[in-house]
Amino acid sequence: MDRYDVVIIGAGAGAKLVWTSLAGSALSVAVVEEALVGGDCPFLACVPSKAMLRSAQVWRAADDPEWAGLFTGRVPERAAYEQTVARRERIVHGRDDTANAAGLEKTGATLIRGTARIVRPGVVDVDGTEIGYGELVLDTGSAPIRPDLPGLDEVPVWTSDEAMSSTSERPELVVVIGGGPVGCELAFLYALFGSAVTVVQRADRLIPREEPKASQAMLSLLHDHGVDVRPNTRVVRAEPHRLGGRLTTDHGDVFDASVVIQAAGRRPRSERVGLEALGVAPGRGGAVEVDERCRVVGAEHVWAVGDVTGVAPFTHTAHYQGRVVAANLAGRETRADYRAVPRAVYTRPVLAAVGHTLASAREAGIEPLTATAPMTQAVRTSIEGEPEGWLTLLAHPDTGAVIGATAWGGRAEEWISEAALAIRAEIPVEVARDVVHPFPTFSEVLETPLWELARSR
Ligand SMILES: Cc1cc2nc3c(=O)[nH]c(=O)nc-3n(C[C@H](O)[C@H](O)[C@H](O)COP(=O)(O)OP(=O)(O)OC[C@H]3O[C@@H](n4cnc5c(N)ncnc54)[C@H](O)[C@@H]3O)c2cc1C
Numbered sequence: 001m002d003r004y005d006v007v008i009i010g011a012g013a014g015a016k017l018v019w020t021s022l023a024g025s026a027l028s029v030a031v032v033e034e035a036l037v038g039g040d041c042p043f044l045a046c047v048p049s050k051a052m053l054r055s056a057q058v059w060r061a062a063d064d065p066e067w068a069g070l071f072t073g074r075v076p077e078r079a080a081y082e083q084t085v086a087r088r089e090r091i092v093h094g095r096d097d098t099a100n101a102a103g104l105e106k107t108g109a110t111l112i113r114g115t116a117r118i119v120r121p122g123v124v125d126v127d128g129t130e131i132g133y134g135e136l137v138l139d140t141g142s143a144p145i146r147p148d149l150p151g152l153d154e155v156p157v158w159t160s161d162e163a164m165s166s167t168s169e170r171p172e173l174v175v176v177i178g179g180g181p182v183g184c185e186l187a188f189l190y191a192l193f194g195s196a197v198t199v200v201q202r203a204d205r206l207i208p209r210e211e212p213k214a215s216q217a218m219l220s221l222l223h224d225h226g227v228d229v230r231p232n233t234r235v236v237r238a239e240p241h242r243l244g245g246r247l248t249t250d251h252g253d254v255f256d257a258s259v260v261i262q263a264a265g266r267r268p269r270s271e272r273v274g275l276e277a278l279g280v281a282p283g284r285g286g287a288v289e290v291d292e293r294c295r296v297v298g299a300e301h302v303w304a305v306g307d308v309t310g311v312a313p314f315t316h317t318a319h320y321q322g323r324v325v326a327a328n329l330a331g332r333e334t335r336a337d338y339r340a341v342p343r344a345v346y347t348r349p350v351l352a353a354v355g356h357t358l359a360s361a362r363e364a365g366i367e368p369l370t371a372t373a374p375m376t377q378a379v380r381t382s383i384e385g386e387p388e389g390w391l392t393l394l395a396h397p398d399t400g401a402v403i404g405a406t407a408w409g410g411r412a413e414e415w416i417s418e419a420a421l422a423i424r425a426e427i428p429v430e431v432a433r434d435v436v437h438p439f440p441t442f443s444e445v446l447e448t449p450l451w452e453l454a455r456s457r
């Protein structure tokens, strides 16, 4: 039986940071992957979705009054969609992971193609061959949750995987089930291309974990692009229809769809990996519980990173946890701190947030100081023709430290990192306000609320 110091199950975003960080160390590393080396993000999730959103926005600039005069017209929707798909396919290398696999092996790690399952402590089975491990790292990701809905099997349904790999024509009638980040980004994307889009959202608002006014801003944006958003609504039945499928809601409304997009959340992929052989049961929702060092609770020599842990399921969280695990495996005791993990939804404007919302601060027993500024305080917004939005900052009333930020505005996914640093480093507003921003940048919008918070203490 081959034996490695470290065996990683799943070659996703988190795993990559483990094997690259351990490159050059004395540890032998094997990575088992049953699908694509690189996981979802570069092939089926973050990268293709942001690439398609970018193409759609460039195409739509030609009918934006701000820019229309610079264009002689625009290609029809069909051609724009085809070009968007073609560009996406170039960016994701047609979902060919050869370069990623070569990169992995260049670090000295061994790639094993197949499905891994733990059979007993210290041993995993890969399609009938046992390999031994000293330390095991789980990076098995997450899978879309399929709503339990009569008739759903009889209508055309895409998960985001199909939406991000389909080369077929733009769907004319789209019904999105779920109004979280995936649902909002895909609804916005297809609406930009002129599809008739409906979002059926079970919760009473879109992106319900964010500030209510962020949900309201997202609702207005989608409305402005012709999307029919139905909060507090469930689809109760699906049936085939000549256009594709027909959906009936609990309010009795009926929607026809050429494709139904399932965006009702994701579940950690923990059930097929053989955790029971270690005496470990996943927690509620399927997440594998980890401690501050990313060790799986209840198991020896087993670590987990990424979506399977159920902690802030973003690529950047997986990267961070991968670094934490690699540092620990290399003998440098390291603990993860999740207070400053940014969240973003890549519509235009972008929603970006980090740390507490007002509701989560109150749940934690903090009544924060708050300050808000409109994005127009940054002159850059008029230069870029993106005046929409606002920034709200929260500070701890006793320490003065920044504890939360929510922004709706241009490039917010970039400059929110400044708030992330302030939160992680517990920087008091009296210090944070002294950061001078280059003019003219969107990031200048941080200055007024920071000065206001400092004044209010
Ligand atoms: C449409 C969409 C857009 C997104 N956009 C963003 C974004 O813009 N920014 C962002 O930060 N996040 C985004 N996310 C979330 C992001 O994609 C995930 O958080 C990230 O991919 C998680 O990485 P991971 O390492 O946990 O798992 P993955 O990348 O899913 O990797 C897990 C790997 O494990 C393999 N595997 C599973 N079980 C086994 C087994 N038993 N044996 C062998 N191999 C196995 C799988 O084949 C897979 O390759 C998006 C998600 C979606 C769905």
Ligand SMILES: NC(=O)c1ccc[n+]([C@@H]2O[C@H](COP(=O)([O-])OP(=O)(O)OC[C@H]3O[C@@H](n4cnc5c(N)ncnc54)[C@H](O)[C@@H]3O)[C@@H](O)[C@H]2O)c1
Residues within 6 Å of the ligand: 147, 148, 177, 178, 179, 180, 181, 182, 183, 185, 200, 201, 202, 203, 206, 207, 208, 233, 234, 235, 263, 264, 265, 266, 312, 313, 314, 343, 344, 345, 346
């Ligand atoms: N830009 C980004 O960073 C980005 C983009 C996309 C996804 N992601 C990550 O991927 C994860 C999955 O995103 P998601 O949007 O699929 O999940 P989510 O859990 O955030 O949202 C799913 C939404 O679907 C609704 N819902 C659930 N069941 C329903 C039903 N039967 N009918 C109608 N509505 C229903 C819920 O109310 C919820 O608001 C998220 O945690 C997110 O952080 C990140």
